[in-house]
Amino acid sequence: MTLPRPDLLVEAPYAPNPRRVRIFMAEKGIDLPREQVDIMAGEQFLAHAERVGTFHVPALHLDDGSWLTETVAICRYLEALHPEPNLMGRDAREAAEIEMWSRRMEFQLFYPVAQVLRHGNPKMAVMEDQVPQWAEANRTRVQSGLELLEHALSRDGYVAAGRYTIADITAFVAVEFMRTIRQELPEAHDATHVWRGLIRARPSSVP
Amino acid sequence: MTLPRPDLLVEAPYAPNPRRVRIFMAEKGIDLPREQVDIMAGEQFLAHAERVGTFHVPALHLDDGSWLTETVAICRYLEALHPEPNLMGRDAREAAEIEMWSRRMEFQLFYPVAQVLRHGNPKMAVMEDQVPQWAEANRTRVQSGLELLEHALSRDGYVAAGRYTIADITAFVAVEFMRTIRQELPEAHDATHVWRGLIRARPSSVP
Numbered sequence: 001m002t003l004p005r006p007d008l009l010v011e012a013p014y015a016p017n018p019r020r021v022r023i024f025m026a027e028k029g030i031d032l033p034r035e036q037v038d039i040m041a042g043e044q045f046l047a048h049a050e051r052v053g054t055f056h057v058p059a060l061h062l063d064d065g066s067w068l069t070e071t072v073a074i075c076r077y078l079e080a081l082h083p084e085p086n087l088m089g090r091d092a093r094e095a096a097e098i099e100m101w102s103r104r105m106e107f108q109l110f111y112p113v114a115q116v117l118r119h120g121n122p123k124m125a126v127m128e129d130q131v132p133q134w135a136e137a138n139r140t141r142v143q144s145g146l147e148l149l150e151h152a153l154s155r156d157g158y159v160a161a162g163r164y165t166i167a168d169i170t171a172f173v174a175v176e177f178m179r180t181i182r183q184e185l186p187e188a189h190d191a192t193h194v195w196r197g198l199i200r201a202r203p204s205s206v207p
Numbered sequence: 208m209t210l211p212r213p214d215l216l217v218e219a220p221y222a223p224n225p226r227r228v229r230i231f232m233a234e235k236g237i238d239l240p241r242e243q244v245d246i247m248a249g250e251q252f253l254a255h256a257e258r259v260g261t262f263h264v265p266a267l268h269l270d271d272g273s274w275l276t277e278t279v280a281i282c283r284y285l286e287a288l289h290p291e292p293n294l295m296g297r298d299a300r301e302a303a304e305i306e307m308w309s310r311r312m313e314f315q316l317f318y319p320v321a322q323v324l325r326h327g328n329p330k331m332a333v334m335e336d337q338v339p340q341w342a343e344a345n346r347t348r349v350q351s352g353l354e355l356l357e358h359a360l361s362r363d364g365y366v367a368a369g370r371y372t373i374a375d376i377t378a379f380v381a382v383e384f385m386r387t388i389r390q391e392l393p394e395a396h397d398a399t400h401v402w403r404g405l406i407r408a409r410p411s412s413v414p
Binding site for chain 1: 306
């Protein structure tokens with residue numbers, strides 16, 4: 001069976017979800033033409049939404065004319081086309097552990113960081129009907145998410161499966177994105193500091 | 208390679224995520240011993256968290272002694288053990304479309320419905336530091352999610368891939384869970400009404 005090939009990645013500078021896909025692609029050595037959408041200027045609601053059918057970025061164009069969105073769906077498709085290095089699990093058991101941890105990092109760390117920014121920063125009012133109390137509530141969630149990350153990393157240095165996977169990408173992009181909400185890693189989170197240093201040193205991590 | 212077998216599903220009555228797993232298992236004819244956690248009594252924070260390592264339900268116990276949480280990770284593992292009927296994609300292209308739509312339904316419909324309930328219903332204050340303004344903001348999101356669902360179903364009757372998949376399960380459980388926030392399907396959403404009737408008639412849909 002011949003799978004349609006990707007021929008364009010539409011992304012946005014600074015935004016964390018496109019960064020997840022960029023890192024995923026860099027780890028696999030995938031090079032694709034790219035276009036930028038300026039989400040602070042609202043471009044995603046205009047021509048981008050018109051052609052993709054949704055305002056979400058990133059979006060992957062395939063050579064059968066279709067578009068794929070949703071970061072993890074994009075990554076899983078790229079993993080099927082470029083299996084090595086494996087980032088989502090070599091067998092069903094490992095894939096389950098990696099997906100479980102990647103989702104925990106999404107819901108308990110990545111998403112709360114984004115909520116603090118989107119509902120707490122006046123500049124983001126162009127993208128969001130802001131609920132400042134929700135931004136505040138998510139500061140606490142970010143702390144809990146960081147505790148969970150430290151707990152995971154304390155076992156064997158990576159978020160899941162004892163090796164670098166998409167779960168590390170999700171968590172790393174979330175931690176790096178904390179810069180936008182002026183939140184620091186707790187000093188005491190030794191395993192997370194070591195891990196962040198190692199991940200930052202990977203060539204795939206250039207912003 | 209021998210994969211560890213599931214031997215227990217821990218779930219909670221009424222909660223939507225356990226229902227997604229129940230439907231998924233029923234479609235595949237998977238029968239497992241089950242235990243109930245009373246989340247309104249806070250049981251998930253006690254013995255359940257102690258043994259699973261997280262308060263989340265559902266949780267799947269495997270015969271190697273490990274626990275798997277996160278609804279979609281559980282479903283994907285069960286799909287690997289019981290490939291038929293296929294609910295998550297027969298090839299990478301179809302899997303990508305199904306994952307994209309299942310995630311759209313999660314983030315744009317399922318999650319907003321849950322937020323209206325958790326932040327808007329006084330009974331849920333045992334589970335959540337409530338932000339009533341966030342409940343209100345999510346009413347609007349639920350409406351947008353329903354528009355997206357109607358749009359998807361208007362093409363060929365199912366959420367993704369032209370057949371019944373996990374994307375329908377995610378959307379259906381979200382729509383049925385709207386009962387808890389007293390939100391009705393818009394009259395004009397013809398495709399959704401037809402689809403809901405068909406899905407309700409499936410034996411897997413018994414609550």
